[in-house]
Amino acid sequence: MNLHQLRFVREAVRQNYNLTDAAKSLFTSQPGVSKAIIELEEELGVDIFTRHGKRIRGLTEPGRLVLQSVELIMQEIESLKRIGKEYAAHDSGSFTIATTHTQARYMLPKVVQAFMQKYPKVRLSLLQGNPKQIADMVKNDQADLAIATESIAAIDGLITLPCYQWEHVLVVPHDHPLTRSRAVSLEEIASYPVITYDAAFAGRSKIDHAFGLRSLKPDVLLEAIDADVIKTYVELGMGVGIIAGMAFDPERDRNLRAIPVGQLFGMNISRVAVKQGAYLRSYIYTFIELLAPTLTRKMVESAMRGGENYEL
Template sequence: MEMRQIQYFIEVANREHMTEAAVALHVAQSAVSRQIVNLENELGVDLFIREGRRVKLTPLGKIFLKRITHAMNVIDDATREVKEYLDPEKGTIRIAFPISLAAHTLPTAISSFRMYYPEAKFQLKQGLYNDLIDGVASGDFNMALIGPVPMEEKKVNRKILFTENVVALLPIHHPLADRETLRLRELKDDPFVLLPEGFVFRDIVINACKDIGFEPQIAFEGDDIDALKGLVSAGLGVTLMPEVTLMESLSRSTVKIPLVEPNVTRTVGVITPKERVLLPTEQLFYQFLQDFFARLSYFKE
C-alpha cells in the first residue's frame, strides 16, 4: 500500500467524484482511477460504488476511510512533532470550536497568541458539541474549545478557562426591556427562539426553564447565534444567550438583561486527548490559553 494511493483514496472519498479529486490533486483523472483500482485489488474489496465519475463509499469503504484518516493524522502528527521540537514557535495548532465561541472568544485568544508567536499557524474546524469531544478522542484534532466543559467525559482531559453568565435577549419594545435584571420565570409566557436540536446550548436553556417549573414555548429555531439575534430583533421571540456571544454585536432592536433566580452560567474550557500528548506548538498554545483567561478573570474581578 503506497502513500499516494491513500492520499488519492481520501480525496476521492471526501469529494465523491473522480474528476474533482483529480483536479484537487493536480493529476490526470486516469491516474487517480488507476491508483484506486490498485488499492482495491491489494485490499481485495471494493471501496467505491461507481456511478460514472461520481462514486460513493461502500460500507467497507467507510470503515477504511475512518481508520486510514486516523492513521494519516498520526503520521502527520509525528512529522509535525519532529519539526516542532526544532522550532515550536513556527508550528501548527489544530483546534476545533463550537459556533458560540467563534465570534469573540477564540479569535481574541488567537490574536493575542500571535502577538507573541507571529509565525505560528492554525487549522480551525467548527463543530457541534459531541463532535468536538469525539474529534479530540479519535484524533481528528488535538484540542477543542468547548462550552460547557464536559466534566463526566472519560475520553478527554479538560481544563475550565472561565465561567460566563447566560443573559436574556429581548426585543427592544418588550414590556420588560427596561428592567435591570430579570427572573427567568417572568418569561414563561413568551415565545422562545432557540438553536435546533443537537446544539447543547438549546438543552441548557430548556433545562434552566424546566428547573423552575415551566417548559419554554419554542416559536422559531435559528441555525446559528446570528440567526437567533435576528429573530429576536424582528420581535419574534425572546432567548437566552451566553454573554460572550453578545460582546461584539448587539442590535439596536434588542436588549440584553442579566438573569437572576436562577443565575444561569456556562463553563468554557479546553479539552485535549487522554491517549495522546499535545505537539510542542499545541502545548505552547494550551498553556497560553490558561494564562490568558486567568489574566482576564483577574482584571474582571
C-alpha cells in the same frame, strides 16, 4: 503497497466516492487513482469498495476496516511531518482553531492577543461553524483544535477537556417588568416573546430542555448565532433575550440589564477538543493553557494517552 494508494482510498471516501473529484484534489489523474485502488485491493485480497459498473458506490465491510487503518497510518505520517517542522522552527508555523461565533467573539480575543504576543511568528487562523462542523474540521485535519460548549464531548475520535463554566443571562431593557421580579421564573419568561440562540449554539439545548420539563412552549420570536443581534432586537422592545453571560458587557450594553438565570437553565461547560492521537506542536499546548490555566501540558498529554475526556 504504498502511501499513494492509501491517500487515494482516503480521498475517494472524503470526495463521496467520486474518483474524478478525488483525483483533482490530489492533483493526479482519475485512471491513475482507479488503477492504484484496484492494485491495493488485489494485494490485500479483498474489495475495499462496492461498485456499480466502473463506479464505486461505497465501502464494503472489510473496506471500512481498511479505511480505519488508513486513517491511522496517514495520521502518523502527518505527525512525523509536524515533528520535523517543529524542531526546524519551534516558535513559528501555522495554527488553526475551529470554534463557534460566541467563543470567537467574546472569549477568544484576549487569549489570541496574549498568544500572538508570545508567538508573533505563528500564523493563526480562526474557522467558525456549528459544533458538528468544527468537530469535523478537527477530525479531518482542517483544524488543530476546536472550542465549543455543545456536545463535542460525545463525538468519537476527539479528546475533549473542560475549559470553564458559564451561565445564561436574561437581557431586558432597564424599565422591563422582569427587572422588578425577585426571582425570575420560567413561567414569567415564557409570557414574553423570546429572542435567543439558534438551536445548535451556546447551550440552546439546555434552554429548550428546561422549558420542556415544565411543559412550557415559549414564543421564540427570533433565533440567531450572534448575541449582538439578539441584544439589538431586545433594545427595540421586540422581546426578552437569553444569551451567554460572557456576551454581556455592562459598559457596552448600557441600554440593557442582565439577569442571571443559571438557576433556571443550569451551568454550561466550554471544552477544547483535539483529535485523538494527533501530534500537537508546543505552542498549541501554550494556547490551551492560556485559554484554561488548569489545563497544563502534562494534563493534556495524559488525556491524549488515555484516550478519555476529562470532566470538571
